[in-house]
Amino acid sequence: MRALGIDYGGTHTKLLLLEGEREVARDTVDTVRLEGLADQVSSFLGDARPAAFGVTVAGTLDPVSGVVGRSANLPWLDGTAPARLLSQALGVPGVAVQDGEAAALAEARIGAGRGSDDVFVIALGTGIAGAHVSGGAVRRGAHGAAGEIGHLRVTAADHACSCGGRGCLETVIGGSQLGARWSERGGAGGTARDVVAAARAGDEAARAVLDDAARGLGRALLALSALVDPALVVVGGGVARAPEWTVEPALAHARAEATFHTLPDVAPAALGVWAGAHGAALAARDAAAARPADASSAART
Ligand SMILES: [Zn+2]
Incomplete structure (x- = not known):
């Protein structure tokens, strides 16, 4: 499955496209507001369509609703559901994950904890x-x-x-x-x-x-x-x-x-500064796998 990880950091945003565990592309861009992020992601992807994406949130996040409580570094996220907004702009299902959680998930599953x-x-x-x-x-x-x-x-x-x-x-x-x-x-x-x-x-x-x-x-x-x-x-x-x-x-x-x-x-x-992007892509795959069969089969590549 092709999954996109977006590590939406305070100053830089990391974009990572994976096919299974194989890396297809990566890029680092300046952090901008969400509307601009959707444009950055679209030009990064070109013709490559991921089945799902994950986006990190530097702040508090309701893991069920995906709504950000408070982000000290990206205050425009407060009260928004960034994965839903990006999903609408990109036409791809997505999930938000707290940034530290994303990095930990990646280190534990595919980094030093593999x-x-x-x-x-x-x-x-x-x-x-x-x-x-x-x-x-x-x-x-x-x-x-x-x-x-x-x-x-x-x-x-x-x-x-x-x-x-x-x-x-x-x-x-x-x-x-x-x-x-x-x-x-x-x-x-x-x-x-x-x-x-x-x-x-x-x-x-x-x-x-x-x-x-x-x-x-x-x-x-x-x-x-x-x-x-x-x-x-x-x-x-x-x-x-x-x-x-x-x-x-x-x-x-x-x-x-x-x-x-x-x-x-x-x-x-082991993953250094790319741990968050890897974790976001893992969260995207997990969420896609957990979706109902009809939705996930449609989303698989
Ligand atoms: Zn303390």
Whole structure:
């Protein structure tokens, strides 16, 4: 089946056309409003007609109605149903999927988690996102709120978190928080990359900040192991690009503190910035397969 993945990002939109698992075409365009997106997609596709598309939403999304609650980066999406609007413009059935969920779905099924049926995907960025993918589907929980690993309390330190809480994992390892923690210890501040560079150069304050971060991530891995017991944890995002300062010492801390736990294998994310587009295409295929037989047979190529 030919499926189109649209990763509708804050500044760039990624378009990916797949035939089964084979890539037919990909392109990156500037992000524009929805009407313009339909034109961008049409010119990307040319004569190629997908059977279905998936589009990511950077924000809150009702998974049943496909209506966006709030998108901080793309405010024109608030209250709209982007998949329905694009579907009308393109004449192709489509589905919307939350962006983090799309990336997790792709990493778990065709990325680093391929071959494993029970995967927890963590994205270490400015915020910390998590998703449990079991049996090929994201487990959202009863209220769509499962997987919020960034807001596990992992430290007695009292740093305020974006969620309103204190001491969350995000406050010790969130991309912008690392620089703040370094400043508090007398460092120069800056991005996560700056903190890692300083640690590599021997800066003791930066090393202490990253040790706190790894300790926090280790506690989160232990909690994950106790509550979810995944076979594999896939870790991606900018902060994970320095695994020797983050993921590897986190695992060492988790092993040192483990009692009854069976720690999961941990692997780096494999799909990079195209994970969201792949996940959108997967969601499109899943939705097409779930449609009634008469509709889906008409949609197959
Ligand atoms: Zn929090």
